[in-house]
Amino acid sequence: MSPISVVDRLAGWRERPLAACAIAATAIVACVVSLIAAPGWPGWFGAALALIAVAIAVIDARYFIIPNELSAACFALALAYAATTEPQALWAMFFAVLRGAVLALLFLGLRELYRRLRGRDGLGLGDVKLAGCAGAWLSWLAIPIAIEIAALVAIAVIAVRHYAGGRPLDAALKFPFGLFLAPSIWLGWLIDVTLLSVAN
Secondary structure, X not given: OOOOOHHHHHHHHHHOHHHHHHHHHHHHHHHHHHHHHOXXXXXXXXXXXXXXXXXXXXXXXXXXXXXXXXXXXXXXXXXXXXXXXXXXXXXXXXXXXXXXXXXXXHHHHHHHHHHHHHOOOOOOHXXXXXXXXXXXXXXXXXXXXXXXXXXXXXXXXXXXXXXXXXXXXXXXXXXXXXXXXXXXXXXXXXXXXXXXXXXX
């Protein structure tokens, strides 16, 4: 059996037209916000990041997988963004790779620690790769903000789903962290180019 392509996974949402319309509307709004927040090339890069983030989120939500193609595209786009928007392109790319490597290694360490303590995986390798993308895209200040947004929203969603439904919280629950982390990368970028750029 051949692997399912990214396009096929996205096309699967056509079975749920209302959800597909909401996803398309979210992507359009995020692109428009990107172009307004950062006019010129930075805004176009932000819009591309938004599209990739939405694609990763909806695929992970349905299939519990983050396609390598999207992670690779996200990381490559981060390097192009760094080279295009910073005066010293090589140094900007170097530090983007450095940040990505540091964050990916931290997530990998958390993954291995959880596996040793609980005897099963808590984070997938797709989440580790996506963390590397987050590091490549975001500044050192924005990285913890994005991770905290993703974690808090994930916890809130899990709590609402289980406690509001009268069901006990299952420690072995499998949930798609990429659904929360991918949009948080875009939100972190948005914070970077607005609030943090003004502060600096």
